[in-house]
Amino acid sequence: ATPMSVMVGVGKAAEYGALIRQGDALQSAGKIDLVILDKTGTITEGHPAVTRVHAANADEQRLLALAAGLERHSEHPLAEAILDKAREDGLEPAPVTGFEALNGKGVQGNLNGEPVRLGNRRWLESEGLSLANLTDAENTITREAGTPLFLALGEEVLGVIGVADAIKPDSEAAIRRLHEAGIKVMMVTGDIDATARAIAAKAGIDDYRAEVLPEDKAEVVSEMRGKGHIVAMVGDGINDAPALAAADVGFAIGTGTDVAIESASITLMRGSLHGVPDAIEISRATVKNIH
Ligand code: ADP
């Protein structure tokens, strides 16, 4: 492309809230044939809320106070949801110490010398805990596109908390525009299959990968590039940074973390997914002008 047409394209994209940080991203964007979207904070609002509290061996308030005691040390969007709910109910978070966040699993700490753990089924089961009596509550949560978080104090499972995140109002329309432009759309998430399936169906996405560990998102990108796709990755979190860097074009949601923004070649200032088809259309028009 001539420097002039690239400048015009970059300016045009900026009008749509797509800040192009690397000049060659404008030209690559028009060739994208697969867009991979992170779920939390990208397709969804990233401000989940507690939808259900199901206590098995404790009361609901105790369950929430313990969960809040862990989550007040965490910066994950799921943590915010639990803290909001505890605050709403006027609960004092339990004095949990020794906090640790485990990627793709959950969070853990100590209370009076006993381990407290809050996280997904796979992790707690791998720690030898049985969640059999919580399956019904779990299914209700996932049917509503929520994420079930199980809480254990010591070796006792106390219950499950459902946290759900609304899809951004324009995600479905933006995804439809991508499909109309002949582009495949795929979602990657650390969330479990049932929740991912429900969100993908609501957002109009045909293909998804669930239970992808943060460090493996970049591998999904590389795998799809290896199959010959020109891949865009769209994400907002620290988790997404390696995948953004591995893509042909990385789009960071501008309301996301700085690490994501620095790893991406395009920043979407409006937080809306429409910025992706906007940038692709502008790129296609720019490249066409040159020939
Ligand atoms: P994503 O951003 O795609 O939802 P993450 O890797 O951040 O993926 O999280 C994957 C899963 O790990 C969550 O769905 C949850 O089960 C568990 N998890 C991560 N962080 C927390 C947390 N702070 N509290 C409870 N569970 C968590």
Ligand code: MG
């Ligand atoms: Mg995210």
